[in-house]
Amino acid sequence: MVDRASEAVELLRGLGIRTCADFLGLGRGRVCERFGDVGDALWILASGGDGNVAPTDRIQPDIAVECSIDAGGESIDTMMVPIVRLARDLALKLAQGGLVSQTLRIDVEDAGGGQRTRTWSGCNLWAPDDVALRVRWTLAGWTSGVNGPSGAVASIRVTACDPREGHGTTALWGRGDRERDVLRSVVRIQGMAGPDALLVPRVQGGYDPRSRVVMARWGSESRLRSCEGAWEGRIAQPPATLFDEPVRVRIVGESGIFDDVRVDHRGALSAVPAYFIDPHDTTRSTSGRGRRVAITRVEGPWPVGGRWWAKERPRAYMRVLLEDGRDVFLVWQGGEWAMEGLTQ
Structure with a gap:
């Protein structure tokens, strides 16, 4: 790489x-x-994000296979036979070397000297159908674009980038129809809308649940922060449900609704939390300031300094068990309490 x-x-x-x-x-x-x-x-x-260098035993050179298109370079359907053969040759080279790769680079050249390069991540290069499908969509995107080829396709080269020792994950008897349909849909969507069109959640190292979950491209080997090592002060038991956006609430002491509990710069509470008030829930509220529910158990707070270079603000997390049975995960940030999620 x-x-x-x-x-x-x-x-x-x-x-x-x-x-x-x-x-x-x-x-x-x-x-x-x-x-x-x-x-x-x-x-x-x-963009100032966290990089993670994946360990490798030995650096392997890229593996490339190329073919010339002598006839039929004007039609993608006509070129599928040599494309499938090219994909099989690449898979065979990887298998013979005991190597795997998830990054495919496709280089196409036309008779007029025009060139097109596209790199796909998250591929199973042991599966020739996967490679051939991506070549097909690369050609389709090129021919339908404004800056299309200046002539018939003359040559196609496929390259397995950064191969490493390992074994392919292709099933022994091939894929089922449903899996092939899903793959075709995914590749088509990524080809039309870009590589970030389909995202899946991945878990990485971090101090709190929100920073430990990252949305990664479908099928890619994302460079995530390692979960190993000492994440001092991390939340050991994250909530089962994490809200898309925190919900602002109030935590008050025994004295009443005006006794707001705060967290100081050392991570200490200003009073013992006694009641949970949700301003958005006005059911059974006589004051109009939200429903008040007694707190039966408190865990925390856990202060987190935040990464200043990523414009994160200091915050503190706390977990409370309410009288109605809800197990609430709270965050104190910017002088306010908010619900981050629910464990039950």
Whole structure:
């Protein structure tokens, strides 16, 4: 990946992209479409995100297979026979070397000297159908675009980038019809709407539930923060339900509704939490300030300093068991309490 990253940086420099701001201005979708996993890694670094270098036993060179299209380069359907053969040859080379790769680079050249390069992440290169499908959609995107080919397709090269030792995950007897349909739909959506069109949740290292969950591209090996190591002060038991947006609430002491419980800069409570007040729930509320429910148990608070370079504010988390049976996960931030989630 280091070599491909260097090539990407040199190409960007030649295009006049010399600062992180210039690079981010290209848009993440276009960067990932052109450079694949390398572009995603460069984007994370340029935007100040956390990078994670995956350990590897031995660096393997990229594996490429190329074929010439002597006839039928005007039609994608006509080219599918050599494309499938090309995909099988690539899978065979990986299998013979005991290698796996999830990054596919496709280079196409037409008779007029035009070129098209597309990098796909999250591929199973042991499955020729996967490779052939991505080649097909790369050609379809090129021929339907404004800057299409200047002639018939003359050659196609597929490259397994950054292979490593391992075994493929393709089932012995192949895929079922349902799995093939899902794969075709995913590849089509990514081809039309970009690599970030389909996202799945992944768990990474972090101090609190919200920072430990990240949405990653479908099928990709995302560079996540390691869950191993010492995350001092982390929340050991995250809530079962995490809200999309925290819900603002109040925590008050025994003295009454005006005795708001606060957290000081050392992470200590100003009073013993006695009641939970939800301003949005006015059922059985005589004051109009929200329903008040007694707190029967308190765990925490757990202060988190926050990463200032990521514009995170200091915060503190607390878990309370309410009289009505709800197990609520709370966050204190910016002088306010909010519900982050529910355990029950």
